[in-house]
Amino acid sequence: METRDAVRNYIIENFLFGDATPLQQDKMSLLDEGIIDSVGVMELVAFLEQDFELSVDDEDLIPENLDSVDNLVAYIARKKAA
Amino acid sequence: MCGICGVVALDEPLELLPETPGRMIGVMRHRGPDEFGAWRDDSAFLGHARLSIIDLETGQQPLCNEDGRYWITFNGEIFNYPELTAELEGLGHVFRTRSDTETIIHAYEQWGQQCVDRFNGQFAFAIWDRRERRLFLARDRFGIRPLFLAWHDGRLLFASEIKALRAYPGFAPEIDPTLVGEVFNYWVNIPPATVFRGVAQLPPGHTAVFEADPKGSSPPAPLPSNLRIRRYWQPTFLSEKEDRRHVGQEEIRRMAGQVREKLVEAATIRLRADVPVGAYLSGGLDSSTTTALIHAYTDHHLKTFSVGFDDPAFDETSWQLAMAEHIGTDHATVKVGKEDIASRFRQVVWLTETPILRTAPAPLHALSALARSEGFKVVLTGEGADEVFAGYNIFREAKVRWFWSRDPGSRNRSLLLTRLYPYLAQSPPEFLRRFYGAGLDRPDDPCFSHRPRWNNTSPLVNFLAPEGTAAITGGKVGCVAEERLLAMLPDDFAQYGPVAKAQYLEMTTFMAGYLLSSQGDRMLMGNSVEGRFPFLDHELADFAGTLPATVKLQSLTEKAILKKSVADLLPANILDRPKQPYRAPDSSSFAGRAGQELVDQYLDVGSPGSHSLWKLERVPALVRKWQAGKLLSIRDNMAFVGLLSGRILAEDFGPGFESRIAGDILEDSDIAWRSE
Structure with a gap:
């Protein structure tokens, strides 16, 4: 599965309970749109670590990496390339 | 404490089906299992389910004055009724009973609709004036006692609980997804709404008049348009400038002395009853204070009650036992497990009459069952102290966010939030800033203090049919419910400081709509137990409103002036204990x-x-x-x-x-x- 699809599917299933309507665009802020809360960020990190076998460092926990589907996809690509 | 209900028709003779009284009164029998009374004439029917607490012999209801002109059905207590009765007797009124119910009738005769200004208590009542064919309804200042209204088939229906309105034959109000959306956003319905379409609550601190040819403007929906309502009380606070003034140590000592004096009065008049009065003891500052005051100032031997949890993350038993031992009360505890919560849950929802977002009412239902099983119909609790004396984290949060809003780029200012919520130290700071920074650019927003809370809840509306999301249409501000909320704010609200604004909002939304209702009246009355709340004595609350925020929330120390006022009565570890919010496993x-x-x-x-x-x-x-x-x-x-x-x-x-x-x-x- 494409990274983008995997990320989208996880967010839709886990935070939106299968209802994709609130996630209209991949650039939308997950926090501002109320899709995740502060605990949700930690769930998201656990997902990246488990499903993509990434190691997420503390300094990576910033909105530029984690706050939208686009940002997540780019972050995963950067980490895998590193 | 009781359940009241009634039906009034002004345009045509009131005809009732034979089963109507038995249905309306009967579904509220948990509120008053001791006696069921009713009265009617050609226009009005009044019903009453009685929990006998004062004047056990002659306090039956509905009750009339000496010439039968006024008939009343009353739920609650007027704690200063002996003083009012003496005053009214001095003015020539003749009393036939020793009940506070009769005091209300004579007070209404004497002072008219302004009689409520004289009452120190928790009440909802209806008085039918047969001569003028006028119904007068009133609800206490904080909304401790409920009062619901509906307009159906040319008749005004009223009752202590919505189920009594629903029991009126032919009246079947539907749950409205928009109004559920309101609960899923604000945690409560903003008065006068309920989740039922066409069912209104009389807002706290209001009276209402129903008569032919009403003058004046119609109230907000869903209150019947031919009703006329009047606000007689609301919480008041100082202006921002006065709130921030420096207060010297001598003045603080004097203020603490005044708080103590008013608290003693508030607690002792709430012991007035012709049945034994017990107290809840949570292990926190507030209920420990009320219990300690009664111990110190009266010869009332208290029985205290606590709820504990199997799950140590929620349990405060050791604090409760320590306090009970310190004071020497006769103490009983009910231990609640997850299965108890689940098995009570359906009954709990039947009683709350609204969707709830937490299970926290359920253990309180177990607690009132314990009190009742030990023979107690009345308990004192510490409810209201956090709102009146600024105890909750939302007030500290408002203060920090307001401070942060003056320099939004500051990293250090936002980190003060981890002082409030230590667990946030584990959260990524940038996300923390985004979450609590919501609305930081609008510090003048009247709801500034509550934005992070409501923003966190509002995505729940996505579980509702599309109309449900209308509750938050227009983004986070500007929706129908919020317009209703803004309309009820006092004219000088903009002058209040950030803590005072948060206190006002917390008292009129979450406290009135949830804490006093779903966790208060409903869980207590579900087992026929009356709660009394010394911290919600209006004279105490009015006085607290004149104290600068700096003495209530001193830096980030909550309820500072309250702690100072009772420091000699409580063990140091209770006084210094960080506040633990009451929660239950969800x-x-x-x-x-x-x-x-x-x-x-x-x-x-x-x-x-x-x-x-x-x-x-x-x-x-x-x-x-x-x-x-x-x-x-x-x-x-x-x-x-x-x-x-x-x-x-x-x-x-x-x-x-x-x-x-x-x-x-x-x-x-x-x-x-x-x-x-």
């Missing part, structure tokens, strides 16, 4: 057999029910996440509990209503019909 409570049965019945999307309210396609994924034990966030837990309670409510007040009430309906022979 979605995890339903993992056992009783919970699974509820989930199977109410969260199975294949089952029949009020599907039109919900966006059901989301439910299976929510249930899967719950089954996997992954409902971790507060929001997920609120979604689960909110949905489950909402589905139960829709069933029990919808198609299941008649079978739900079948055992409660009274025969006419069970009701004592009063005459002059």
Whole structure:
């Protein structure tokens, strides 16, 4: 599965309970749109670590990496390339 | 404490089906199992279910004045009734009973609608004036006692609980997804709304008049348009400038002395009863204070009651026992486990009459059952201290966010939030800033203090049918419910400081709509127990409103002036103990057999029910996440509990209503019909 699809599917299933309507665009802020809360960020990190076998460092926990589907996809690509 | 109900028709003679009184009174029998009374004339019917507390011999209701002109049905207590009775007797009024009910009638005769200004108490009542054919309704200042209204078929219906209105033959109000959306956003309905279309609550601190040819403007919907309402009280605070003034040590000592004096008075007049009075002891500052005051200032030997939890994360038993031992009360505890919460949950929702986002009412239902089983009909609690003396984190949060808003780029200012919520130290700071920084650019927003809370809750509306999202239409500001909220704010609200604004909002929304109702009146009266709240004595609250915020929330120390006022009465560890919010396990409570049965019945999307309210396609994924034990966030837990309670409510007040009430309906022979 494409990274983008995997990320989208996880967010839709886990935070939106299968209802994709609130996630209209991949650039939308997950926090501002109320899709995740502060605990949700930690769930998201656990997902990246488990499903993509990434190691997420503390300094990576910033909105530029984690706050939208686009940002997540780019972050995963950067980490895998590193 | 009791249940009241009534029906009034002004345009035509009032005809009632024979079963109407027995239905309306009977469904509230838990509020008053001791006696059932009724009275009627050609225009009005008044009903009453009595919990006998004052004047056990002659306090029956409905009651009339000496010439039969005024008839009253009354729920609650007027604590200063002996003083008022003496004053009214001095003015020539003749009393036939020693009840506070009769005091209200004579006070109304003497002072008219302004009589409520004289009452120190918790009340909801209706007085029917036969000569003027006028109904007068009143509700206490904080909304301790409930009062609901509906307009149906040319008649005004009123009752202490919505189920009594629903029991009126032919009246079947539907749950409105927009109004559920309001609860899923603000945690409560903003008065006068309820989740039922066409059912209103009389807002706290209001009176209402129903008569032919009313003058003046109509009240906001869903209050009947021919009703006229008047606000007689609301919390008041200092202006921002006065709130921030420096207060010297000598003045603080004087203020603490005044707080103490008013607290003693508030607690002792709440012991007035002709039955034993007990007290809840949570292990925190507030209930420890009321208990210690009674011990110190009266010879009343107190019996105290506590709720404990199997789960140590929620349990405060050791604090409760330490305080009970310190004072020497006769103490009883009920230990609540997750299965207890699940097995009570359907009854709890029947009593709250609204969807709830947390299970926290359920253990309080177990606690009132304990008090009742020990023979107590009346308990004092510490409710209200956090709102009156600025105890909750939301007030500290408002202060920090306001400080932060003056320099939004500052990293250090936002980090003060971790002083409030130590667990946030684990959260990524940038996300923390985004979450609590919501609305930081609008510090003048009247709801500035509550934005992070409401923003965190509002995605729950996505579990509702599309109309439900109308509750937050227009983004986070500017929706219908918020307009209703803004309309009730006092004219000088903009002059208040950030803490005072937060206190006002917290008192009029969450305290009135949830704490005093779903966790208060409803859980207590569900087991026929009356709660009394010394911190919600209006004279004490009015006085606290004149104290600068700097002495209530001193730096970030909550309830500083209260602590100072009772420092000699409490052990140091209780005084210095960080506030532990009362919570109960939420979605995890339903993992056992009783919970699974509820989930199977109410969260199975294949089952029949009020599907039109919900966006059901989301439910299976929510249930899967719950089954996997992954409902971790507060929001997920609120979604689960909110949905489950909402589905139960829709069933029990919808198609299941008649079978739900079948055992409660009274025969006419069970009701004592009063005459002059």
